[in-house]
Amino acid sequence: MKKIVIVNSSPRKNGNCDILCSEFGRGAVMNADNEVVRFNLNDVDFDFYREDQTEDEFDNIAHQMMDANVIVLATPVYFYSMSGQMKTLIDRMMPYFSQISNKDFYFILTAPINKKEMEPTAESLTGFTDCLNDCNVVHITYGANVSQKGDIINKPAYKEVFDIASRIL
Numbered sequence: 573m574k575k576i577v578i579v580n581s582s583p584r585k586n587g588n589c590d591i592l593c594s595e596f597g598r599g600a601v602m603n604a605d606n607e608v609v610r611f612n613l614n615d616v617d618f619d620f621y622r623e624d625q626t627e628d629e630f631d632n633i634a635h636q637m638m639d640a641n642v643i644v645l646a647t648p649v650y651f652y653s654m655s656g657q658m659k660t661l662i663d664r665m666m667p668y669f670s671q672i673s674n675k676d677f678y679f680i681l682t683a684p685i686n687k688k689e690m691e692p693t694a695e696s697l698t699g700f701t702d703c704l705n706d707c708n709v710v711h712i713t714y715g716a717n718v719s720q721k722g723d724i725i726n727k728p729a730y731k732e733v734f735d736i737a738s739r740i741l
């Protein structure tokens with residue numbers, strides 16, 4: 573049994589990241605007794621990283637991530653990088669990141685552009701995971717060529733996330 577924490581950083585309800593995160597969660601419990609904990613950062617009240625940070629709703633996410641075997645980070649492409657919500661989450665990991673070790677990461681990206689054009693965004697996420705101990709990026713799903721909510725349902729990424737998650741045993 574694995575504990576899987578899914579973090580969706582898109583503010584769009586029923587948007588393409590939202591749908592892919594749901595499919596990942598569905599696949600993750602298909603063949604195994606995995607525990608899935610899901611956060612939509614749009615619904616989380618948390619601040620930027622600050623020098624004298626006080627506790628807010630972010631700290632629960634950090635603890636859940638430390639406790640997880642698998643972490644899924646989902647972001648739309650915003651100006652060829654990740655969303656501000658995801659960047660804030662990563663920056664807030666500063667006091668915690670040395671305690672994040674031995675995890676499998678999966679990235680989910682969505683954008684109207686093609687896979688090649690989305691690669692700088694994936695690299696911006698690996699800027700975080702490269703700083704962690706004994707963590708692997710197992711798979712990156714490129715939800716390419718999507719714009720309107722729901723476009724992703726007709727793209728290969730939709731089945732891909734389900735299949736990949738269903739192999740987490």
Ligand SMILES: Cc1cc2nc3c(=O)[nH]c(=O)nc-3n(C[C@H](O)[C@H](O)[C@H](O)COP(=O)(O)O)c2cc1C
Pocket residue numbers: 582583584587588589590647648649650651652653682683684685718719720721
């Ligand atoms: C602030 C902002 C910045 C964006 N920047 C880009 C971009 O650089 N390249 C691009 O192809 N799409 C860009 N988009 C479009 C989003 O990537 C696109 O709408 C994506 O499908 C949203 O994903 P979601 O449905 O998962 O929220 C941007 C959208 C917003 C709101």
